[in-house]
Amino acid sequence: MNVSLQNIDKVSALLTVKLEKADYQENVDKTLKNFRKQAQVPGFRKGMVPAGLIKKMYGKSAVAEEVNKLLSEKIYGYIKDNNLNILGEPLPNEEKQTPIDFETMEEFEFVFDIALAPEIKAEISKDVKVGYNIIDVTEEMVNSQVEVHTQRTGSYEQVEEYQDKDMLKGAIAEVNEKGNIKRTGIKADDVVLMPAYMKDEDQKALFKDAKVKDNIIFNPGKAYENNAAEIASLLKIEKEEVENLDSDFKFQITEITRFVAGPINQELFDQVYGEGEIKSEEEFRARIKADIEKQFSLDSNYRFLLDLREVLIKNEGEIQYPDAILKRLMLLNNEGKDEKFVEENYDKSIEELTWHIIKEKLVKENEVKVEEDEVKEMARAATRAQFAQYGMTQVPEDLLENYVGEMMKNRQTVDSLVNRVVETKLAEALKDKVTLENKTVSIEEFNKLFEK
Incomplete structure (x- = not known):
């Protein structure tokens, strides 16, 4: 067995590994012997298959396995023993590597391309x-x-007058041009809305300083920029019904709920x-x-x-x-x-x-x-x-x-x-x-x- 390294330049080299029959044959024989003990071949009792037949059946794969195992050990053993700083894995050389036939060959030569890490200065000093x-x-x-913490300990309270980000609850009904509720129009109870999330500023402003029991007339289509999903959810109707809807609606406030942040105290x-x-x-x-x-x-x-x-x-x-x-x-x-x-x-x-x-x-x-x-x-x-x-x-x-x-x-x-x-x-x-x-x-x- 022989392992040698030939430097091509500062960052690449050829690693050559030569293996003779004596390097691997003992392990091959042990492998085949174990195969024979376990082999079950028709016409033979377990463990009594002729050695020649076992060799014929498994010899090639046994040699390939032992040679490859030995090759890997020697390559990485050489790299470790010689402190080679390699990049990636050794690659078979595309020009010098000859074809390998495990069935007919007894001596093997493997030639690998090795990528070596370049010398790096990495100078650290006060000049850097x-x-x-x-x-x-x-x-x-x-x-x-602080607000994040107080929000976690906050609670919801019922209030009488609306402020930005409060939640309103009430009844909603479609109205005509005069502001009167349409007899056959859309109506819904227990509707919840938050004016702060309306897209249109003018519509949002209609709710400023509103109080419980107030009636606010607004246009959902304008308030939510004709977003069918939002309007349908608000009015409790199907999305398809929103398409031609451009009416004003009267919203009668029954509750105003406000989230109040928790106090900054010892408990917090x-x-x-x-x-x-x-x-x-x-x-x-x-x-x-x-x-x-x-x-x-x-x-x-x-x-x-x-x-x-x-x-x-x-x-x-x-x-x-x-x-x-x-x-x-x-x-x-x-x-x-x-x-x-x-x-x-x-x-x-x-x-x-x-x-x-x-x-x-x-x-x-x-x-x-x-x-x-x-x-x-x-x-x-x-x-x-x-x-x-x-x-x-x-x-x-x-x-x-x-x-x-x-x-x-x-x-x-x-x-x-x-x-x-x-x-x-x-x-x-x-x-x-x-x-x-x-x-x-x-x-x-x-x-x-x-x-x-």
């Missing part, structure tokens, strides 16, 4: 200048989050942050602001890493890659795609590959390691953020751990979480080693950075 965006946490953001503080953690509205607002700043710092770090990526790739200059081999790999890894797809996407793929190599080098140099507890904590943070979108800031521990447990069962999800932990820790490690050009930006300005 990177913009760092600090997102301004405004009072409006804090107020908005305890519900959001735990009992006794917050003791005043001032502390409550300060904690909310700190939480927003913490989340924004993660966003800022993510943007920092993207900007650092751009700087470092630019600083590398032109990098030599084994283009022919990588394009073959790209074609093989994108089943159903053709060479046109490869040509159109190759440059973007190389940019991603360059960043991957840079990031791996930086992770190693900065000794960024990921512990299982950190992955689980990232899963918890992701779960909390998901629940927070629905206003649930205090998730029960058993429910939280349940979700985390399910996430940790999914290999793809775990890989994604690991990557997020790596990038979070790497960003923190690199921020102190480069020169940050700090800039305070609004959330709108920050979001526009991702529209490029």
